[in-house]
Amino acid sequence: MKVLIVDDEKHVREAIRYFVPWEKHQIAGIYEATNGQEAIAIMQEQQPEIVFTDMRMPLMDGAELLEWLHTHYPNTKTIVISGYQDFNYVKPAIVYGGTDYLLKPLNSKQLISAAEHAFQLWQEEEAERQQTLRQSMQLNVLRPLYWDKMLSDLVAGQVSFQELKHSLSEELGMPLFAAECRIAVLSLQGADCRLLQRFHGDVGLTSFVLVNVCNEVLASKQSGIAFRSWQAGAEIVVLLWSVVSEAEELMRGINGSIKQTYGVLMDIGLSYACEFPEGIQTAFHQARQGLNERNLLQREGRIHLYRETLSESGSVEDYAFETQLEKLKIAVLSGELDKMERVVEEWSVQLAGLPVLTESQLLRLQKEIAEALQRWRPEAEIHFGLCYDHEGLFSARLWRDGMKTLLQRLSQGSPQPPDSRLVQEIREYLDQNYAKDMTLQHIAQRFFISRENVSRKFKQISGENLSDYLTGLRIDKAKTLLHNTNLRLSQISELVGYEDEKYFSRVFKKATGQTPREYRKQ
Missing domain, CATH: 1.10.10.60 (Homeodomain-like)
Incomplete structure (x- = not known):
């Protein structure tokens, strides 16, 4: 703590310096002023926690100083020292929170007692302030996590809008009587995510960055909220509750901001407009499906709208996948690398010629390939190489090269020590x-x-x-x-x-x- 002694009489200031056991209370600095104006200048520069002040001084008296301290440094503890018992001098000390009122000439015991009382009060209140600050900091850390969880439960139908509506309105600005909503999702775990590579595979950090970018764009029109989802297959969810008709434009704006800042574009699934709040879960399902069923061979557009009817050609592609998978299984059983590579070469040509290849198809394909390879090398860890170009779009050539690299590694064969x-x-x-x-x-x-x-x-x-x-x-x-x-x-x-x-x-x-x-x- 620091202490300021304000009195126009030098011998009074010296007496206070002499009698109080400063070292015992670890006082870091003792400052002196002869009037209220000097005291204010020292307060602004040094911010002492304890002030001893006289009441009658030139230029600015103790009453004015006490009022100024009460306004600008309300936590400061003040001890009034005066040669007068007049109530007009006592009153400011009471009104502005003085801890003690001592009469001159000073009694050493009373002075020490008053000083130690002020020291103790300040330390106790400071401990409470620090505790409150720590609790506030903890709440500030936990609040985003809390809302991530609550909003994730809301879009998944695990909690009702009625339970949360007042908190959502007060803290997030969500309107209570919006007519429609739309939901967009961004996934970091399914197909390739160049931004995830940028952050060395750290999903938490990448999600943090994406949520911030999304919310900066949304804040301009107060149109919705982005949050990190606790639901599988949708790391980032954007819930729009206003300007719903401009949802595609907003998503393009978000993607533009990501591109400008990090040099990559994201694939975003987007729902139809649904009733609010009844259609929140439907919108979430539609957005995820729009992302999962996007055509990876499509070279234009990164905003993927939900489609009610999927391509009828899916069964043809599934049949082709099954045929090639059987060929690969037979080649794997033979243990001959050249046979496996020929199957992969043939498969990549087939993939490149497809009219539609959805992300869900590709993930299912890779899962089945991994299961086949795991039976061949049970001890091996199966990791597929990147099969997306610098724009984040699927490349059959990169898929083929990644598969060949994986097969070559597995064919070397000795279990890891x-x-x-x-x-x-x-x-x-x-x-x-x-x-x-x-x-x-x-x-x-x-x-x-x-x-x-x-x-x-x-x-x-x-x-x-x-x-x-x-x-x-x-x-x-x-x-x-x-x-x-x-x-x-x-x-x-x-x-x-x-x-x-x-x-x-x-x-x-x-x-x-x-x-x-x-x-x-x-």
């Missing part, structure tokens, strides 16, 4: 949990081996220290956040696993040769 699998699992665990407090002991307990074995095996298999790998991972995530967001450094340090911003800055500079601010500026 146990230690290699362990190190791979540790890496994946760190990739998903880098933001948490991560110690060697924690990792050892997580994987049921000793701390020494964790370090040794990780270094043997990967060629680098586990701590260096975790630091590199965190620094890469921090670079992404510095480059793509306007978050404060303190927020970024917490998001990548460092509670102390200064320590994060030292680690970042050691790793990159630049401070985080220098990196962001560059």
Whole structure:
């Protein structure tokens, strides 16, 4: 705490300095003023928490100072010291919250008691203020998560509009009597998402960025809300409750903003206009279906409207898929790579010639291929390569090349050694949990081996220290956040696993040769 002593009599100021045990209460600074005007200047510069003030002073007296303090620094504790018992002097101390009123000449015991009382009051109130601040910060962190959950339940039909309508209106600005609504969905998990690649596969961070971009566009017309969905197959949901007829234009505006900021376009499923609120669940279903049933071979347009009737040619394509899948299964059973590659080559030509290939068909195809390959190599992890070009559109050629690469890797055939699998699992665990407090002991307990074995095996298999790998991972995530967001450094340090911003800055500079601010500026 800091203290200000205001009195035009020097000996009074000296007496207060002499009698009060400042060190005992860890007082950081003691300042003096001879009148209210000087006191105001010191208050504005130093913000002391405790003020001792006389009542009769030149230029500005104690009553005026007390009124000014009450208006500008209401948490400050004031102790009035006066040579008068006149009620006109006592009254301002009462009105403006003085903690004590002492008469001159000063009694040392009374002075010490008054000072310690003021110190204690300020500390108790400051503790309450800090507790309230912490609770407010926690609520600010939890509130978006709460609304993500509530809105996800609303569009999925797991909670009724009537239960939420007043909160939705007060906090999110949703009108209570809107006539229509439309819903759009963006998925990061189905077909390729170039933006997800941009953020190194971090779904949480990518969703955070997308929601912010969507809401910036929506805010201009107060037309709806975007949120992160808890429902499968739709990571981002946009609920529109006004200017419903302009929904396609709004979605193009959102995609334009994403393109301008991050250089990619998203595929967006969009529902028909439905009654509000009765049709919210229907609109959500339509938007998801519009996205899932979009034609991946279509080169124009990224806004995919729900269609009531799907193409009748679907059965022909499904039959072709089944035929090729049987050929691949036979080739896999033979274990001959050239046979498998010939099937894939033939299949890619067939895919390129189809009039329609929906995302749901492609995902089902990849699932069935993975099951066939898993029977061939039970110990292997089946990951399909990217089959989308730089615009995020499906490419039969890239699908063929990815499949051949996968088959070549599997044909090499030797099961992965146990230690290699362990190190791979540790890496994946760190990739998903880098933001948490991560110690060697924690990792050892997580994987049921000793701390020494964790370090040794990780270094043997990967060629680098586990701590260096975790630091590199965190620094890469921090670079992404510095480059793509306007978050404060303190927020970024917490998001990548460092509670102390200064320590994060030292680690970042050691790793990159630049401070985080220098990196962001560059």
